[in-house]
Amino acid sequence: MLISLSTPFDIKATFESGQPIGFLWEKIRSNPDMWWYPHDKGLVQVFESHHGIGIAGIGQVKDLGRFVMETFRLSDNTAHLYREIGRDEPMKKMVQNDVGLRLCKVGLWEALACMIVSQNNNIPRIRKNVQDLKKFGEPLQVGSIQTNYFPRPEELTKKALTQCSLGYRCDYLWGTAKALAAGDMKGIEKMSTPDAKELLLQLPGVGPKVADCVLLFGLGRLDVFPTDVWIERAMQKYFHVKPDRIQAFAQKRWGKWRGYAQQHLYYWALTHMKRGESDMGKKKKKRK
């Protein structure tokens, strides 16, 4: 089964813009423009073809269409929403520069695991940590491809986690896995965004930033604006907004689509800004 997309889809921007999907999916070494992930009893592949973007189900993949629609949010009217959030500069140029950047949805647990691991960590290592976690999921063989499903919370053990070099995040992830296995997040999908956030904040290792990311990438809520160091720097540089004003500003300017605005701003910062670029003083660490 093969799906051909007509909407803009930039593989690199989508998978390498710091979203959980880019940490969870695997990239083929010989072809950096091909990515895959286990689904149902087979694999879903995304790749570049002569006609544009192709998405294929390899092996037994029952509901490929629905999975693809949900994961890549293909029913979002991006043309309309980009017009809305891109009314003025500089967001206009940021959105137009990355029109093919898809905001992707993964499972709640997968989003939690990725974002807990991401704190005070760098993107290449986050990816490595998340891929290491897959060693503890069920194996899957499709043709010559050998991979694993991402492990369910109840499949993890404390001992297994300590083998993933997660550092101090290990205890956070273990605590969160136990909470999910115990059903602590039950019903969160149907809750309002503020209520869902309050519930997420109960989990160990989940603060405001991780909670917002989980709301955005794991629950598909667009009415959040996750703010990390990059967003702070970019908001200061491009919008002259100080950290304590970011939330109010984003809500007023980009409204219910601010999750999309955030992702484009983040990717812009990632690809256009240097590390220390900002007029805000950075906090320094001291020796013990």
Next chain:
DNA sequence: TTCCAGGTCCTAG
């Protein structure tokens, strides 16, 4: 050797 990385937690004031 020192600094940094899509932050959170804990403590002191």
Next chain:
DNA sequence: CTAGGACATGGA
């Protein structure tokens, strides 16, 4: 309630 440091790990 707010500010500041600790927290593991590995790459530059």
